[in-house]
Amino acid sequence: MKSVPHISDAEWEVMKVLWAKAPCTANEVIEVLEAQTDWKPKTVRTLLNRLAQKQAISYSQENRVYAYFPLVSEDECVKSETQSFLKRIYGGAFKPLLVNFLKEEQLSAEDIKELKNILEDKTK
């Protein structure tokens, strides 16, 4: 039973690229990220290597070039990060977060409806 490896902030950006579209060559990832960050190509390659080492991604060698793809799903990573975030900040007591943020944040009428529906379902 493997849990997801810890993915750092910078690595997370790389994962997002691969979650959006995979497989992807290093150069494709680099291109996407150069538009969003000011990382040098070598930096992105380092991140790809580290992610491969920690088995968050893998690659197949097409010709001379690697085609990278995720080994862990966005969903499970988001869940895992959310869990540890909540635990860290609220020590597991998440209701204060909800109360606090429901009050603070901008939510559309539609959002609110959706959330109420979810809550409705939980009552059962």
Add this chain to the structure above:
Amino acid sequence: MKSVPHISDAEWEVMKVLWAKAPCTANEVIEVLEAQTDWKPKTVRTLLNRLAQKQAISYSQENRVYAYFPLVSEDECVKSETQSFLKRIYGGAFKPLLVNFLKEEQLSAEDIKELKNILEDKTK
């Protein structure tokens, strides 16, 4: 305009103690944390020092002993951490977190009622 310093996981535990009750001597903090973690006293002292360095806390010298207290409020730290978490994981959107989280977590009937009321208020 100072923003809150970044507080690491371990440091966060110390902050929680001081937010719950301050001022506090190092030994008081150590005592609380020894019940919750298996950190050695020296470890807690290191964390107190680091937090003081990064000006998250400060102290007054009562007699021979320091009385530590927070310089940053729990509220602003929580907000700041939540913001960067949301940005990192959800690209800034708050709703996906809520959805994810409402589905996953255990909420009492009472909690649900309270949350629904808050949502109700927001509709106006």
Add this chain to the structure above:
DNA sequence: TATATTGTATTACATCTGTAATCCATATAA
């Protein structure tokens, strides 16, 4: 074929973090 390019692998290096231990000055006890 010799050379330049390009993709990958290895190495670099400072800072942050987790997790303390040691050193030092002072207060306390004998």
Add this chain to the structure above:
DNA sequence: TTATATGGATTACAGATGTAATACAATATA
């Protein structure tokens, strides 16, 4: 007064992270 205990300051040290540069091997080019 002298030895001891205790609180605080300094130092330690490995692994993670941000941010690359350099070395190397295979490929494309002249």
